[in-house]
Amino acid sequence: MIKLSNAKIGSKLTFISANGGRCIHHRLAEMGLVSGEKIKVLYSTGHGQVIVHIKGSKVAFGHGLAQKIVVREE
């Protein structure tokens, strides 16, 4: 299991969980990021900013947040 901020560009991942407050957890779930969801990294700046494909949409994560998201590499 790795942090989303450390994931390589182009890698396919499974969302495990997010550390952080209740609010952010819920927001992510509403975007479709629930346990077991498959996502793909489109771009990563290497400094914690990551763009991910989730359910056919592109979602951008700011630095800080991507470090709190735990994923598993396929």
Add this chain to the structure above:
Amino acid sequence: MSGNKKLTIALAGNPNCGKSTIFNNLTGSRQHVGNYPGVTVEKKEGGVVYKDYNLTIVDLPGTYSLSAYSEDEVVARDYIVKEKPDVVVHILDSSNLERNLYLYTQLAEFDVPIVLAMNMSDIAEKKGHSIDYNELSRLLGKPIVKTVGSKNKGTEDLLETVLKLYDGRIKIEKIKIDYGEEIEQELKNIIKLLSKSKKSLNQYPVKWIAIKLLENDSLAIDVIKKLSNEEEILDQIEKSRHHLKLHFEDDPEVMIADRRYGFISGACTQSVRITVEERHDLSDQIDKIILNRFLGLPIFAAVMYGIFKFTFTFSGPVVGWFESLFEWMGGVVASIFSEGLVQSFLVDGIIGGVGGVLGFFPLVLFMFFAIAFFEDSGYMARAAFVMDKIMSKFGLHGKSFLPMMISTNGCAVPGIMATRTLDSKKDRLITMMVTPFMICGAKLPIFALFIGAFFPSDQGANMMFLMYVLSLLLAFGSAWILKQFVFKGEIAHFVMELPPYRIPTLKGLLLKMWERGWLYIKKAGTVILLISIIVWAGFTFPQMDVKDGISEESVASMQMEQSFAGRIGKLIEPAVKPLGLDWRSGVALIAGVVAKEVVVSTFGTMYRLGEIDPEEADTLQEALIKDTSWSPLKALSFLMFCLIYMPCFVAMAVFYRESGSSWKWTCFLVFWTTIMAWSASFLVYQVGTLLGFGG
């Protein structure tokens, strides 16, 4: 012709699902667009007569969800619950159904008649999504209409379906999302308690409130606070949430979201076949460049610079024509009316004042067009992402960028309102504090006027760009100070959906440009006109007794100095003198608090009044150049003050309301900006003089 049956239709949907295009298609060119500040973030209302129906179409703010985290979502859901539109049209991006249907799972719980508009159906087909609309309609329990907003396809069909649903010619089915045994049981427990209370739930459907309570939604909790068995309900919520947390090892609201997606995924599997492997090649390649950690910022700077270059290069000649037009008008009016108060009122007061502002109308239009292009293309969301890292260093949220951009060239009023999309209250207040620093469409004429008069013409776009950079730095610097001393704490996380790139349609751009441009004209014809008249009267009365032996020129200047406005100016002159400014600038700055364009119109009136022969008057810019009391350094000092000092009345009023009716923060804003403005101008002028730029 007007219809006899009244019908209200609300348009709901995610941002970027083509909602505003559908709104424009439905309301057509006869639309009556009104911005209702304070009701929603750019909620638009348009009326249209169709058959014998009088339709009012309300465009709700685009949201992904209806939870209570941000203000715009609250607005959308409150509208549906409280205003009870007859029909809700939910517009979906057919090429991204799963994500778009999440909002549907929440809308459906409101028990309102819904028609689903499957928009962008052509893009979905191109992407190889084959959708069985009948099957999807059956699964979702709502009628479906295929639309292509950009080509105005399906609009008639959509209206027909809405009417059929309203007349009861078609029925909708209630859908039931299965939240699973555990959650359903807890919902039942809560509903039982809710039904015990005699009082109403503020018109909210009981099941919906129960779900929201289980999600720990703050507004739902407010609703039950008035109930007699409040304690009992709160206890039950606590118990239910605790039980579910133990059971799922996750928050109930996360599980509820999960189940909603489960329902959506079930519906999509049965009705959507994806025949082509999903490919994002081109758009992904563009993103890799535009969002690149090294290239992102330079590209953003280049885009902004491009906007200014475009605006100044192309609007320059047109602004010149406009100015000549008003000059000519002044001459004609002056030749019709004989010298006296009436002539002065028309030529100096109205043409000099309002004409001075309207002269810059082409410039503002060009700017609106350029900005609309980047808004519609999908770039702005990317720019927010690119700026996020820097902004967070200064205590701003990445999303703060969008309100600031709306304020830039647009207006601080919708800018301040757009802060509603920010989740955190602190982030919101900081953004609201710094948004007025941006150079809005009303300040733009001031800058264009003074830069045009005192700096080389080939440097116009560069100077303007520099001013924008400066305004951005000021906003960032202020945010940093506020974050250090006033709003301490962490910034909320940045997560944002990036819309697909689209080539903006010319029609869409022109409409947007015209909508905003029309507001500019309307303002010039109302507020600016009124203030121009007051300013003119302030300079004209009391009338001075003309003594013999004084040249006409000195009569004009003496009259102005001893007038009401002149006396006020003289009174505050000591305050602006250290900035290199005289009493006239003082008057313009004070009048400008009503609306920033008034700074220009006041100078327009003042210079017109000073002219001896109204038929041969100079344009305002020429008059400024001829006036030897100005120098480039003084002009710069004046611009600095205009850039920073207190926002106009309307912006202050909106700030007051959006800050939660806080006098404390509103006064803080006024003093903070004005003190900063004075200090910055003081520095520019005094340091400039020391360095020998005084001239």
